[in-house]
Amino acid sequence: MKIRHALRSFNAKVVITILTVGILAVSVGLFVTYWIGREHLQRAIGAQFQEMALETSRKLLFLLDHNVEQATLLAMTEDVRSVAEQANEAYTSPPMSEQQVQQRIETIKRLWAQGKDTDRFVRDLLDNSGSRYIQAFINNPVAQFEYYSIIVTDRHGLVVAADSRHRLAYYADQDWWQASFNQGEGSMYISDIEPAEEVSEFQRNFRLGFAVPVMNKAGSEAIGVVRMNIAAKHFFDAVTEVKVGKTDHVMLASSEGALLFCPIFQIRNHSLRPEFMKAIFRDRPGWTLTTTDVHYGGRQSINGFSPVSLSSEIHPSSLGGRQWYIFTSQNPDETYSPINALQNWMIIYGLTGVVALSFFGVYAARFIVRPLQDLQKGARVIGDGNLDYRFHIKTGDEIQQLADEFNEMATKLKGSHSDLEQKVAERTKELAVVNRINQAISSSLDLQLIFEILAKEVSELLDYDLISLALMDVSGEKIQTRMIKAREDPVIVRDAPLRPKTGTAVGFVVDQARPFIRLNLLEPQQFVEDRLALREGIRSYVMVPIVSKQASIGTLNLFSKRSQAYSKRNYEILLPIAEQLAIAIDTIRLFEETKKLDQLKSDFVSKVSHELRTPLTSIKGFTEILLTYDHIDLKAQKEFLGIINKESDRLTRLINDVLDLTRIEAGQAKWQIQPISATDLIDYVVKLFRSLALEKNLPIQVQIPKRIPMVRGDRDQVLQVMDNLLNNAVKFTSSGKITIKVIQEAAFVKVSVSDTGGGISPEDQAKVFDRFYQISGDRTGKPRGTGLGLAICKEIIDSLGGRIWCESELGKGSTFHFTLPVWSDELRYAEPLHKR
């Protein structure tokens, strides 16, 4: 993987590319050079060999011609011609018949065969002028050649002169004789290379024979033939002595494939292969590549060749009727040594070139890649976040341009990055502040403390000279609470209905439920706050609404002595804070409400306890008195028992009332909702109270319109309400009257019970429906209530969807009103409302 990765790197790619291109170029160059060089070398060598072959063939030809000439000269000498003429005369004077000629031939043949050196015929023949000339010619000490034999024949082929006695006397039946005599016309003839019969057979000597006609004086007719046999070695030497290199040599072959002259093989001892013959037996000199060389078969050799072209005067049957060819042969090792040397040099050059190229490639790659690597490293450094990194690449090319652009990019990035960082830092700070405020809010139920912390934290983000919090009252119409804080001063709290929101900036923001900014406060504007702020030197302010459950419950306000201290951008900070504040205020209010509710409950419990213990104290006290003391007079005894009785009743009532109340409150009361006729109900109650009222001389007046709709309610419960109200009215009224009025008001029927009693003070009015609240004042001798009657009434009426309240004036009497909804079918199935 590592190697693959390394190869994939740019550096490696460049190196590989350079090497590939370089090696390819070097290889192709070298190969072409080698190829051309090889071709040229081959051609040069071939040409040399061809020249060698040609030279040799010329030399051979020259030798042949020379000997033909020598023979011709010999034939033209007087001594030779005269013996031939004399011999021929024997056939003409007198003329011999053909038969006689044959007889003569046979006779001479016999004589020759029998004859010995001492024989007369032979001795005479070898001693005639012709033979003597020939012998002189052969024995010439300066003779160039070794002549094996020279003979002369007459026109019938019988020997007439010779250097010595040879095997045959008659030659006319020989091919060479016929060719040379050529039926009297005469022709020159050269024999093939043939064994020299003149020499011992074991020496395996060869000869070359030259036959020329002996012409008459006029030169018009052949009168005999001269044959001259020369040792083949002269020609052999002429051919084979040619040598240029160490292993090259020249050979002579005959067209039938026999290797005639070869410095290595004996004459006629080898044959050429047909392919080789085909390659070198050509009409013109030349050179060729063969793989079937006589000596170096199987390897590629270069062979020069040249035909030995005899002149046209030479009889065609010469040389055994074949063609001779000269060719060269050389050890391919030597032939190709320059080519191989070339090849070796090429390889050395190539390798050297490749090595040099490699070094160059690596260097060049580094040269190219180094700046790129620097770029890459730098880019990574920048990518890792080091935006201060700068490239220092001075290559003066595109890479430098790129690096410069990178530098510019890094600069810009750094710019935007630090912008971003600054924004993030700001935002983080904001979040931290909001977070700390949230913490304060969630860990405290003290609004003032929260506001103090908020004021401190907000000052971290926003400039202000005054910060304030305004909260509306329950109705949402009046500003209830204000908390104001100057920068270093403690919080000032005002918690009372301060002023109606009308005309205030706070009211405006609360109504709009949208933030508001005053940028440039120079003179009083439309809001109340503007005037006040101006007095304090305030030039600008911002107010954001505190919204809880889709209703604005107040505002958070910042004031500054600078003008244009705030912008809409500040909403981003203030609105979330206001949101948190809203939650805090909700929580605090809920907490306070719960606390109040808890207090109410525990108050109720302790009040119930108190109210139960009071009658019990009396009961226990008087019981114990009765049990402890003897001699209690009868009147007192009766009084005490009466008290015990009354207090027992009171205890029972109390228990019932408490049970009623808690049952209604807990939603456990069994309601029987039905249409009730207020008229019937009032009739019924009035009847119950009539006697009691009459005791106190109190008339009960009832005013009910004729048409009054039925109301929705529970008969027993509504009866209890009426009973309570009338009971109170009778109890607290000593003179005058009691009036019951019924009227319809929209969807409700209102029942009012008025008395002419002492009335209830305004502060008591607010509390009469509270549990165990009993109006203070002189109650001596009056039966004690439980203090729960009106509370139960309120629970019942509230549960039935009505309202109960009282109006009263001290000294004039009181009126208790309650309403109940008019009966309708839709309401039939509605559940009674339960108070929480």
Place this chain on the structure above:
Amino acid sequence: MEHVDILIVDDEPFVVRSLSYIFQREGLTFDVAMDGEEALAKVQQLRPKILFLDIMMPKKTGYEVCAQLKRDPRYQSIYIIMLTAKGQEEDKARSLEVGADEYIAKPFSPRFVVNHVKEVVERLG
């Protein structure tokens, strides 16, 4: 000026009646006040040794009366017995806080109260 042993302060007439009867039978001198303000007036006038002080009263609560008396060097020595119908620890603690000497929860045994009062009277001399 007529001094009494005991001043009963309670707005519950039957409680007052029962205590009155017992004290009368036991020969103790006493008077009655129905609310806090009346109580303060009668203390000044009658200089009782013992004060039976109900807590839940109109106008001025027993706590207020007690605290006020205990702050006044002239009345510091009055033995104050708080009577409460609430019977809760809170009331007891509060009573002692405002300087009450004793705390009796309703309903109480008259016989026990009488014996106790006698002891206190004797102790105070």
